[in-house]
Amino acid sequence: MLRTLRKLSALLAIVFMTLFSSVSVAQEARASGEVRRVDPGAGKITLKHGEIDVLRLPAMTLVYRIDPTLLADLKPGDKVRFVAIRENDEYVVISIQK
Numbered sequence: 001m002l003r004t005l006r007k008l009s010a011l012l013a014i015v016f017m018t019l020f021s022s023v024s025v026a027q028e029a030r031a032s033g034e035v036r037r038v039d040p041g042a043g044k045i046t047l048k049h050g051e052i053d054v055l056r057l058p059a060m061t062l063v064y065r066i067d068p069t070l071l072a073d074l075k076p077g078d079k080v081r082f083v084a085i086r087e088n089d090e091y092v093v094i095s096i097q098k
Helices: 001-023
Strands: 028-039 044-049 060-066 081-085 090-098
Touching: 044 090
Parallel strands: 060 090
Antiparallel strands: 028 044, 028 081, 044 060, 081 090
């Protein structure tokens, strides 16, 4: 009986580790859209884009965090392709190009 409980405990530990470790992995999504607003001082960009399945986002206009150095040549109205992730309940653009 004790041996069975130990095996069950070990199995449950493996299941929980698998569940929680997969949740913490950032999913990366490629998308295209249009720049609506650029705020280098705040490190933010507002993008209008279609549905992004990987991040479970419907078509929308959304404010993303972004490294201000990536904003150098961008202005409202630019058509862009970008890569975004969800990090700590925020969406972050990690690369972007016209």
